[in-house]
Amino acid sequence: MRPGGTIDVQITIRPKKGLKIKTGQVELDCTEQWWQKISPNSQSPGRMETRSALSQPIVQSFLADTELTDSEPVVRYARFQIPKDAPPTVHGAVAQVSWEVTGRLEMESGNPVTKSEEITVLTPPKVNPGRSAADLSNEAVFTGCILAMVLVNDVVGAGGYLEGEVRARMNITDQAKSIRMELHSSETAGDREDESVRERVSLDSDVQLTVDQPYVWAFSIPVPERTLPSVQNGHTKVSWMLKAVVDTEQTLAAYHLEREVQIFTST
Numbered sequence: 344m345r346p347g348g349t350i351d352v353q354i355t356i357r358p359k360k361g362l363k364i365k366t367g368q369v370e371l372d373c374t375e376q377w378w379q380k381i382s383p384n385s386q387s388p389g390r391m392e393t394r395s396a397l398s399q400p401i402v403q404s405f406l407a408d409t410e411l412t413d414s415e416p417v418v419r420y421a422r423f424q425i426p427k428d429a430p431p432t433v434h435g436a437v438a439q440v441s442w443e444v445t446g447r448l449e450m451e452s453g454n455p456v457t458k459s460e461e462i463t464v465l466t467p468p469k470v471n472p473g474r475s476a477a478d479l480s481n482e483a484v485f486t487g488c489i490l491a492m493v494l495v496n497d498v499v500g501a502g503g504y505l506e507g508e509v510r511a512r513m514n515i516t517d518q519a520k521s522i523r524m525e526l527h528s529s530e531t532a533g534d535r536e537d538e539s540v541r542e543r544v545s546l547d548s549d550v551q552l553t554v555d556q557p558y559v560w561a562f563s564i565p566v567p568e569r570t571l572p573s574v575q576n577g578h579t580k581v582s583w584m585l586k587a588v589v590d591t592e593q594t595l596a597a598y599h600l601e602r603e604v605q606i607f608t609s610t
Contacts, residue, residue, distance in 0.1 A: 345465050345609050347427040354405055354446050356417040363451035367406030369444060371423045373397050373430065373464075376439040377533030377578035389534050396430055396440065396577055406448070430576035431466040431608065436537040438530040438571070438579050465609030466572040468498050479507070483600045487515040488552075490600050492587045498605045502568035505604060509546065509587045511558045518592040522547040524562045525588060527601075528571060531580040541567055552591070572608045 344350055352369055373396040380389035405419040423444075433440040445459040479494040494507035509522065526542040546560040564585070571581045583606045590597040 346429045350423050352421045354419045358411045360413045362411045364409045365449040369421045369446045371401040378535040380534045432463045435530045437532040437535040466607045468607045488598045490598050501570045504563045506563045509560045513552045516553045521590040524564045525586040527584040529582045533578045573605045
């Protein structure tokens with residue numbers, strides 16, 4: 344389900360004996376988890392903080408002042424609309440945003456009974472209309488090389504592919520050890536961060552690059568099917584970076600070029 348969409352909930356009560364229920368409610372909530380350092384210079388990871396990511400609780404009543412017997416299960420239904428500005432589900436190395444539906448019964452006697460189920464909120468693509476081919480191109484100028492990356496798309500769903508070309512025009516003759524594409528993810532949860540290389544695709548290796556001709560390598564790099572969406576909300580940020588790398592013999596640092604791409608989790 345996506346922000347702005349609806350979720351239907353079925354609540355089934357199976358009493359083992361006669362019950363007098365004062366109220367029955369079901370709540371939809373979103374919880375964000377992040378880390379906060381005790382002091383700016385502290386080397387410790389800090390303390391974990393949690394908060395509701397919703398501006399106000401989303402609660403519905405489904406039962407009130409009702410006496411149940413132990414003979415038949417009682418079924419009730421509720422429908423929620425997920426706020427349009429709601430953050431998506433995120434389960435990363437440090438970033439955590441969770442959605443949960445909780446049913447609660449308040450009895451005439453005894454402790455309340457609660458039952459919770461996690462749900463997944465997805466992200467839709469955000470495509471800006473009227474973009475040109477120049478919006479999907481990047482170029483970096485080095486002493487020995489002009490490196491460019493031209494994308495077919497920079498907004499892609501989980502399980503899809505980022506495709507395009509890496510182009511190089513050499514100012515010197517050099518031996519390329521490795522030419523590759525990398526897909527990096529970066530998570531921030533308050534004062535904690537995590538970065539990792541999610542995918543790496545080799546385009547070429549051990550090839551001599553000369554000034555006589557331009558070079559073009561087509562690429563198609565997969566986005567993991569179960570992955571984190573691009574998001575920035577509250578204390579949580581997840582971003583994705585596509586990186587082209589040309590690693591050569593004569594340069595200590597590889598020629599490289601990167602740009603941010605958007606990953607979404609719904610169709």
